[in-house]
Amino acid sequence: MARNRLTDAAIRKAKPCATIRRLSDGENLYLAILPTGVKTWQLRYRHDGRQQTATLGKYPRTGLDEARTRAENARKLIENNVHVTLHRRVERRSKLAANALIFEDFAKRWIAHEARRVRWTADYRREVEQSIARHLSTLHGLPLHQITSPIAASVLRDVENVVPMMAEKIRRRLRGILDFAVEEGWSRGILCRPADAGRRSNAVTSRR
DSSP: OOOOOOOHHHHHHOOOOSSOEEEEEETTEEEEEOTTSOEEEEEEEEETTEEEEEEEEEETTSOHHHHHHHHHHHHHHHHTTOOHHHHHHHHHHHHHHHHHOBHHHHHHHHHHHHHHHHTOOHHHHHHHHHHHHHHSGGGTTSBGGGOOHHHHHHHHHHHHHHOGGGHHHHHHHHHHHHHHHHHTTSOSOSSSOGGGTTOOOOOTTOOO
């Protein structure tokens, strides 16, 4: 089937009608024009013998070139017998979950986990909570997966400049939080190597 049949000019001029109108770009990529005038990119394919339609975005937010790129990526999935719609749904929900997991919330989970594991005293737990709130507050609103090495390093440099006596302790606590994120599958490792994540000391006297 011929590809790249559509042009931007033709898409802009296309008008709706009483029923859904589909303009073909070739290889089962269509611009569906609803009676309301909404224009949506669709890729039609078969999965396990059944006809399926994957929505690739709305025009003009998703332009012609972008729609073709998304269609090509979807075709690669189809070749591997992947249900495109379900795949995109899982990706979207995974992304939402990752964005929802911000540093501040995960730091609280790490504190609760370590307090049980190492049996922190109430006073020591309070000290850890206060030091993280005070010295790592600039990370609090960030999703874990957005905390890159330069961002973490910048925060630690600020601690070193303002309260050098606390720098190593804060570094260990940040490392502990990010190691825990690796163990939980939420991060690929920022200040530590993933292989090191399970080798933390179990000593009750440990002071992170």
